[in-house]
Amino acid sequence: MFASLGQSRNAPGLLFMLPAAVFLLCFLAYPLGVGTWLGFTDTKIGRPGQFIGLENYEMLWTDSVFWLSVFNTVLYTAVASVLKFALGLWLALLLNENLPFKSFFRAIVLLPWVVPTVLSAIAFWWIFDSQFSVISWALMKFGWIDRPINFLGDSFNARASVISANVWRGIPFVAISLLAGLQTISPSLQEAASLDGATSWQRFRFVTLPMLTPIIAVVMTFSVLFTFTDFQLIYVLTKGGPVNATHLMATLSFQRGIPGGQLGEGAAIAVAMVPFLLAAILFSFFGLQRRKWQQGGAD
Amino acid sequence: MTISRRDLLAGTAGVLAGAGFGLPAFAQGAAEPQFKPEAGASLRVLRWAPFVKGDEDAWIANSKKFTEKTGIDVKIDKESWEDIRPKAAVAANVGSGPDIMLVWFDDPHQYPDKLVDVTPLANYLGGKYGGWYPGLEGYGKKDGKFIALPLASIGNALLYRDSQIKAAGFQDVPKDTKGFLELCKALKAKGTPAGFAHGKAVGDGNNYAHWLLWSHGGQMVDDKGKVTINSPETVAALKYATELYKTFIPGTESWLDINNNRAFLANQISLTANGVSLYYSAKNDPKLAEIAADIRSTNFPIGPVGKSVELSQTTSSIIFKHTKFPQAAQAYLKFMYEAEQMNDWIKGSSAYCCQALKAFESNPIWTSDPIHAPYAKSSAMLRPNGYAGPLGPASAAVMADYVLVDMFAEAVTGQRTPEEAAKRAEQRATRYYRG
Numbered sequence: 001m002f003a004s005l006g007q008s009r010n011a012p013g014l015l016f017m018l019p020a021a022v023f024l025l026c027f028l029a030y031p032l033g034v035g036t037w038l039g040f041t042d043t044k045i046g047r048p049g050q051f052i053g054l055e056n057y058e059m060l061w062t063d064s065v066f067w068l069s070v071f072n073t074v075l076y077t078a079v080a081s082v083l084k085f086a087l088g089l090w091l092a093l094l095l096n097e098n099l100p101f102k103s104f105f106r107a108i109v110l111l112p113w114v115v116p117t118v119l120s121a122i123a124f125w126w127i128f129d130s131q132f133s134v135i136s137w138a139l140m141k142f143g144w145i146d147r148p149i150n151f152l153g154d155s156f157n158a159r160a161s162v163i164s165a166n167v168w169r170g171i172p173f174v175a176i177s178l179l180a181g182l183q184t185i186s187p188s189l190q191e192a193a194s195l196d197g198a199t200s201w202q203r204f205r206f207v208t209l210p211m212l213t214p215i216i217a218v219v220m221t222f223s224v225l226f227t228f229t230d231f232q233l234i235y236v237l238t239k240g241g242p243v244n245a246t247h248l249m250a251t252l253s254f255q256r257g258i259p260g261g262q263l264g265e266g267a268a269i270a271v272a273m274v275p276f277l278l279a280a281i282l283f284s285f286f287g288l289q290r291r292k293w294q295q296g297g298a299d
Numbered sequence: 300m301t302i303s304r305r306d307l308l309a310g311t312a313g314v315l316a317g318a319g320f321g322l323p324a325f326a327q328g329a330a331e332p333q334f335k336p337e338a339g340a341s342l343r344v345l346r347w348a349p350f351v352k353g354d355e356d357a358w359i360a361n362s363k364k365f366t367e368k369t370g371i372d373v374k375i376d377k378e379s380w381e382d383i384r385p386k387a388a389v390a391a392n393v394g395s396g397p398d399i400m401l402v403w404f405d406d407p408h409q410y411p412d413k414l415v416d417v418t419p420l421a422n423y424l425g426g427k428y429g430g431w432y433p434g435l436e437g438y439g440k441k442d443g444k445f446i447a448l449p450l451a452s453i454g455n456a457l458l459y460r461d462s463q464i465k466a467a468g469f470q471d472v473p474k475d476t477k478g479f480l481e482l483c484k485a486l487k488a489k490g491t492p493a494g495f496a497h498g499k500a501v502g503d504g505n506n507y508a509h510w511l512l513w514s515h516g517g518q519m520v521d522d523k524g525k526v527t528i529n530s531p532e533t534v535a536a537l538k539y540a541t542e543l544y545k546t547f548i549p550g551t552e553s554w555l556d557i558n559n560n561r562a563f564l565a566n567q568i569s570l571t572a573n574g575v576s577l578y579y580s581a582k583n584d585p586k587l588a589e590i591a592a593d594i595r596s597t598n599f600p601i602g603p604v605g606k607s608v609e610l611s612q613t614t615s616s617i618i619f620k621h622t623k624f625p626q627a628a629q630a631y632l633k634f635m636y637e638a639e640q641m642n643d644w645i646k647g648s649s650a651y652c653c654q655a656l657k658a659f660e661s662n663p664i665w666t667s668d669p670i671h672a673p674y675a676k677s678s679a680m681l682r683p684n685g686y687a688g689p690l691g692p693a694s695a696a697v698m699a700d701y702v703l704v705d706m707f708a709e710a711v712t713g714q715r716t717p718e719e720a721a722k723r724a725e726q727r728a729t730r731y732y733r734g
Contacts, residue, residue: 130550
């Protein structure tokens with residue numbers, strides 16, 4: 001049998017894939033499996049649980065805080081992703097032009113992404129402070145408002161504040177990735193289009209954008225996943241407040257699972273995020289990556 | 300924090316003398332348990348990272364004394380206070396890790412069968428040192444047995460600016476909730492409002508919300524664990540809170556634990572509730588000398604219920620059953636709780652930690668600064684979270700899920716009527732107390 005394995009053309013391939021497979025199994029599949037299992041139990045921190053079927057999910061179904069967190073998460077992800085994409089693409093196009101100090105600008109654009117999230121979140125915490133916000137202070141100095149803006153105390157303001165902080169943090173990733181994509185587009189295509197009399201909008205719409213689509217699909221998939229699972233920003237800024245207006249599924253899962261001790265319920269909330277994540281992945285896969293030329297065929 | 304070595308020595312000497320005289324009166328209690336540390340024993344203690352440096356210094360110094368006396372090595376690790384709960388639960392669950400931990404609130408009641416029964420030691424200490432405060436005893440005891448030794452409550456009290464209270468036409472902070480509301484109205488009219496956290500502030504938010512509820516006679520559950528939050532008392536508390544909230548500085552519904560400190564020290568609010576650390580932040584900063592000199596402290600006013608009832612953070616010492624050295628661990632705790640060590644520790648904590656045993660009321664720290672006085676009563680007026688029901692996973696989960704904090708925030712911001720807010724809190728709490 002080993003002899004035939006040695007003869008097989010596939011055996012070395014399988015062998016080389018083994019470390020990656022073991023890694024995936026141990027560090028991704030296993031925790032995911034355990035998490036899913038925990039969602040079907042009433043495990044508390046510090047005591048093993050019993051299998052209770054769908055009870056956690058039935059409880060969540062009737063829990064308005066959970067549904068509020070679902071709404072918040074979808075809103076947060078949708079608004080932040082669209083803004084990040086629009087602003088990121090814009091920034092990438094600008095950086096792709098011939099600017100003075102090009103490398104310098106490209107480097108500093110990455111800064112928000114490089115700063116540890118917790119640090120930038122703390123900076124935003126000060127920026128949005130109900131008494132000491134620099135924005136409120138400046139506007140009051142100008143005499144445009146007469147009292148500090150209630151950034152994190154009002155539901156609408158709080159949502160807008162956390163989304164803007166997330167957008168600020170997420171733009172560099174989108175911009176730099178799209179910039180990399182832009183650089184792979186051969187200038188000769190643009191030149192050809194120019195010679196044919198295409199306007200700059202037409203060049204963008206019919207040359208740049210189609211060439212960029214595969215990269216956009218990958219970048220936005222990642223961006224949506226990062227945003228959907230965001231935790232640190234919310235936890236530092238509001239801990240989900242005011243009155244759960246900014247609680248995301250990830251923060252609610254943590255709050256109930258770890259400080260609240262209801263590990264099973266926390267796991268169930270985390271598992272409830274999976275369908276949304278799968279939907280986002282499938283959308284980008286089928287919606288944006290369908291072009292045949294990616295597989296070497298003609299579009 | 301700002302206690303010099305000389306203060307400490309002088310204070311300790313006084314305490315020793317005091318304790319020496321005080322002892323015989325209390326010594327009638329349980330027999331002194333004798334622990335025989337296992338051969339080659341060594342202990343690992345995991346505690347919360349200190350809020351006051353003197354606390355840690357005293358704890359380490361006491362542990363060193365224990366090592367010198369017994370030859371048992373004690374290794375002390377610390378974790379940020381928020382990580383204590385999951386760490387302790389995991390240690391209990393997997394059966395390894397530290398031998399002794401200092402944990403919070405109802406933590407011991409999450410895994411009571413994983414903890415060494417310390418009843419003889421607790422009874423001995425209780426008998427010797429004037430008894431445990433009932434509120435703290437509740438945290439340590441389950442089914443008549445001590446599964447933990449209550450260590451301290453982290454006192455919470457009103458801190459205010461004397462000049463601003465006087466400017467508003469009051470000599471002191473009124474002792475009743477009605478007068479208190481009048482004071483807050485006057486403070487707002489003077490442009491020096493009060494501020495209490497209605498956001499997801501683990502400590503300040505919960506302390507304030509529980510005081511509002513309890514002072515009006517409301518309670519989350521009855522003694523059987525049946526949810527009773529939706530009551531006329533609760534609605535009265537919510538209405539009172541709404542009136543009070545109108546006098547606050549704007550934005551308190553977003554406040555986390557640190558915001559009231561910042562606002563107070565920046566002269567933005569005249570009155571708030573906090574641990575004594577806020578006073579020391581002002582006192583230790585030369586730039587804030589003026590504010591520090593103006594700070595006074597007092598307890599929360601008494602509501603219709605007629606007595607002081609408050610929540611404050613509490614901590615207990617637990618010994619895990621998985622320890623290889625249960626005798627050494629108990630000997631260690633016994634040593635740490637004896638007057639000589641305990642007085643040093645309470646003194647070192649500079650009024651941040653309030654004793655669990657009544658005899659330590661006489662610790663000189665409580666009279667060393669008038670600001671400390673209300674903090675000395677912290678343990679006496681303490682009620683466990685989840686009052687009046689049993690402690691356990693449900694009480695822990697309801698507090699961690701901010702059910703009470705959210706209820707008040709919903710009502711005061713006008714998102715829901717008081718009646719709706721109480722009903723919703725009932726629904727949310729029932730999810731945890733259902734079985």
